[in-house]
Amino acid sequence: xxxxxxxxxxxxxxxxxxxxxxxxxxxxxxxxxxxxxxxxxxxxxxxxxxxxxxxxxxxxxxxxxxxxxxxxxxxxxxxxxxxxxxxxxxxxxxxxxxxxxxxxxxxxxxxxxxxxxxxxxxxxxxxxxxxxxxxxxxxxxxxxxxxxxxxxxxxxxxxx
Amino acid sequence: xxxxxxxxxxxxxxxxxxxxxxxxxxxxxxxxxxxxxxxxxxxxxxxxxxxxxxxxxxxxxxxxxxxxxxxxxxxxxxxxxxxxxxxxxxxxxxxxxxxxxxxxxxxxxxxxxxxxxxxxxxxxxxxxxxxxxxxxxxxxxxxxxxxxxxxxxxxxxxxxxxxxxxxxxxxxxxxxxxxxxxxxxxxxxxxxxxxxxxxxxxxxxxxxxxxxxxxxxxxxxxxxxxxxxxxxxxxxxxxxxxx
Numbered sequence: 001x002x003x004x005x006x007x008x009x010x011x012x013x014x015x016x017x018x019x020x021x022x023x024x025x026x027x028x029x030x031x032x033x034x035x036x037x038x039x040x041x042x043x044x045x046x047x048x049x050x051x052x053x054x055x056x057x058x059x060x061x062x063x064x065x066x067x068x069x070x071x072x073x074x075x076x077x078x079x080x081x082x083x084x085x086x087x088x089x090x091x092x093x094x095x096x097x098x099x100x101x102x103x104x105x106x107x108x109x110x111x112x113x114x115x116x117x118x119x120x121x122x123x124x125x126x127x128x129x130x131x132x133x134x135x136x137x138x139x140x141x142x143x144x145x146x147x148x149x150x151x152x153x154x155x156x157x158x159x160x
Numbered sequence: 161x162x163x164x165x166x167x168x169x170x171x172x173x174x175x176x177x178x179x180x181x182x183x184x185x186x187x188x189x190x191x192x193x194x195x196x197x198x199x200x201x202x203x204x205x206x207x208x209x210x211x212x213x214x215x216x217x218x219x220x221x222x223x224x225x226x227x228x229x230x231x232x233x234x235x236x237x238x239x240x241x242x243x244x245x246x247x248x249x250x251x252x253x254x255x256x257x258x259x260x261x262x263x264x265x266x267x268x269x270x271x272x273x274x275x276x277x278x279x280x281x282x283x284x285x286x287x288x289x290x291x292x293x294x295x296x297x298x299x300x301x302x303x304x305x306x307x308x309x310x311x312x313x314x315x316x317x318x319x320x321x322x323x324x325x326x327x328x329x330x331x332x333x334x335x336x337x338x339x340x341x342x343x344x345x346x347x348x349x350x351x352x353x354x355x356x357x358x359x360x361x362x363x364x365x366x367x368x369x370x371x372x373x374x375x376x377x378x379x380x381x382x383x384x385x386x387x388x389x390x391x392x393x394x395x396x397x398x399x400x401x402x403x
Contacts, residue, residue: 123380130279
């Protein structure tokens with residue numbers, strides 16, 4: 001394999017759209033990686049909220065405990081009791097019905113089943129996402145007018 | 161068929177949406193108006209029209225039979241119903257500018273606003289708002305707009321257009337309910353504006369490039385053949401056709 005062959009190979013790989021090609025013969029070992037300008041179109045900044053959760057209402061009413069049970073471990077960071085509402089489709093999420101209107105739902109707001117939470121636009125189709133649960137919005141995980149992926153968490157709802 | 165006529169209303173889509181929340185609404189219930197005080201286009205853009213000169217209505221359709229990956233077929237179905245109606249009324253050179261603008265002789269004559277409701281990861285219903293410029297002839301500051309009268313010189317009966325359009329919506333929705341997706345897609349592609357013609361596009365960063373529209377994908381992306389013989393798919397946010 002001479003220099004010309006290698007040059008041709010590089011051109012071929014670049015055209016093929018592959019991002020990486022490895023070739024090994026008896027005496028040469030070549031790895032070609034393309035710069036992949038097109039590859040980097042994926043810019044999904046997904047914010048995963050950790051820590052700074054809205055303080056859960058931990059006003060545990062003193063319960064008439066039957067047996068003398070030793071003090072139970074108090075709930076740590078307990079997200080399990082919240083329901084995560086996820087995006088059913090890929091698209092652009094809007095939190096308002098139109099730019100000059102208030103948002104559909106805000107943190108702390110009580111919602112009931114069937115209430116509209118947001119609109120997800122896909123190919124000029126405007127899809128109103130209705131809540132499947134009743135409860136209180138604990139956290140909003142996406143910004144207005146931002147792209148969302150399928151199954152991306154959108155809202156945390158406290159169903160209690 | 162139930163047609164609710166209103167003299168002036170903020171938006172027929174909004175009215176029909178509220179009605180569908182208050183009571184059970186059957187398929188092809190129509191809310192029509194001769195004047196919208198607050199006509200809506202895509203996300204905050206407005207839709208304006210002279211009193212009584214145009215066809216403006218919203219129609220209700222249950223779309224719970226559709227899967228999520230098939231949502232673009234609602235757009236296709238509506239576009240085809242409009243094309244068929246206009247064709248029957250001898251409007252020439254009709255095309256669909258991706259994804260759902262209806263053009264005649266390269267001028268926009270129709271606007272569509274489709275709003276679906278989704279619950280438990282399923283489609284419920286679709287409220288389809290359609291505005292067609294019929295007898296209006298004055299479009300100040302809107303060089304790309306036209307009307308049926310402007311194009312043909314004739315005055316059209318707005319009610320007749322509405323009845324025909326509803327019939328054609330029923331026709332194409334039946335094809336959709338029978339899951340004849342290929343038939344719908346190929347008919348849609350037949351009317352695709354600038355299909356197989358070299359066109360100039362603008363990408364998200366504002367860069368211009370040329371390519372040739374080939375087809376649409378199942379989920380509605382535009383498939384464009386680029387200079388180096390590469391077929392690339394774009395969604396609505398990624399590409400703008402300059403014309």
